[in-house]
Each structure stands twice: as structure tokens, then as C-alpha cells.
Amino acid sequence: MVKVRLQRYEVLTSTNETAVLAAGKGAAEGTVIVADRQEGGHGRMQRKWSSPKGGLWFSIILRPLTEPEYVAQVTLLAGVAVTRAVRALYGTTKPSIKWPNDILWNGAKICGILSEMRLKEDGSTDYAIVGIGVNVDQSPETLPEELRETAAILNQVGEMKHTCDEVLEAVLEEFFTLYDSWQQKGFDSILSEWKRLNCTLGNLVDVRDDDQVIFQGIAENIDADGALRVVSREGVAKRYDFGEISIR
Ligand code: BTN
Secondary structure (H helix, E strand, O other): OOOOEEEEEEEEOOHHHHHHHHHHOOOOOOEEEEEEEEOOOEOHHHOEOOOOEOEEEEEEEEOOOOOHHHHOHHHHHHHHHHHHHHHHHHOOOOEEEEOOOEEEEOOEEEEEEEEEEEEOOOOOEEEEEEEEEEOOOOOHHHOOHHHOOOEOOHHHHOOOOOOHHHHHHHHHHHHHHHHHHHHHHOOHHHHHHHHHHEOOOOOEEEEEEOOEEEEEEEEEEEOOOOOEEEEOOOOOEEEEOOOEEEEO
16 A cells, blocks of 8 residues: 655645645655645636635645556546545435546535646656545635535535545545555456446536537446547547536
């Protein structure tokens, strides 16, 4: 099992940025950068990520022995880890995964995941950073106006309350158990569990780029590299590595 080395900060611009700098200086696999709050937290598509005190904001440094084209699988792995941890802690099966990396509670977002990776000069994987933001216990007024309908805070929606440290410990435990299995046995069992925990496959989805709907269809499957396969009503199939979908 990878040794976890926690580095805690009161405030950072972004735990992902600090993790990238630390990884570049050789920080060991298993280093976890945690901040009570972030002043420049960011999400996918260069979006701002609201990160006040009370939420859980952290980034994990990894050095997987995986070919670069498969490193993105770690994002799906992280989604499974967070969903497992939150389901167990809060005693509910409500949390589920929206492809590729949102965790929803009854359709409202409680967690986002932002992965980054860097290659060595020889083309092999140098490191991957998995940044995870979980709305655990910040005050609801801190949620940006435009997210109030679509985001949720665990301690508000759950029947019990947990501290950020309890959620962090549970997520890291699940994450590194899955990570070991991924490194030793590959992605199959993680992909099967992702499929059991997701709320995307089988649904009609809008694929968006820059907030424009660029394709519509049924989300049919996830490929081994984590790409989503969408089939339109006319039977046209497309694969999406990135992008944004919304479930109808
Ligand atoms: C998303 O849903 O768009 C991804 C959000 C990822 C947010 C986390 S919080 C910890 C880490 N640091 C950041 O700046 N972003 C990630």
C-alpha cells in the first residue's frame, strides 16, 4: 500500500498548483496536499471552484507505472473512491457518479475531481495529480448564486454530520486500496464498479463544448480509457474523452 504523507495548509491558491510544484521537485507518490481553503481553486474548463473553509480541498500526487494513455483512468478510480467513502460514512446509496468526474447526491453536485498529468522526456508517465473537492460543511451562503440549485453540501443533505478529516481519511483509504488494485490487476474491476455506481449510462445526454450542445444521444458505454460512447437517435456513435455532458 502506498504510504500517505499529508501536507496541511491553512490557505493555498490551489492544492493542485502546490501539488504540481511539489511533484516537479520530486515529491513522493502518496503525498497529499490539503488546504482549509483555496483562494484560486479551479475546476475543469478553467472554471473557478468555490473553496471556502468548511469544505475538503486536496490533491494527491501519484507516480503510476501506467502507460500515459491509461493514466486518465485514475479520475474514474477517484470517483469510485469518493462515492464508496461517502456512501459508507453517510449510510446512503444516494451518491452516484456522473461521467467523467462529478459525484452527485440526488442529482446535486457534492464533489468535483480535476486530474492533471505530466510526461517524462522519454514519453513515460512522470506524475499524475488528482485534485478532489468535496462540499462537506461550508456554509450554504458561500455557494455561488449560480450553483445553489445544482450543488449540495454533505452535512446539509446527509442525515449525519462528518468532519472534513473524517471524509478525507475515508476517501484516502478507499482511493489507495483501489489504486493498488489498479496498479496490480488493471482497470477491469474498477470499471465494473464505476458502472454500478454511475448515473450516466443508459440516459439521454447532451454533450456540451463551451456550454454549446454539440451532440445528443444515449450514453451507451465507457471505454477502457475512460472515454464515453454516445449514440444518437439516428444511430451515429461518437466517443468523448473530455467535454461536458448534462443528463436530461
Ligand atoms: C470540477 O468539477 O470541475 C473539478 C473541481 C476540482 C476542485 C478541486 S479542489 C482541490 C483541487 N484544487 C483545485 O484547484 N481544484 C481541485
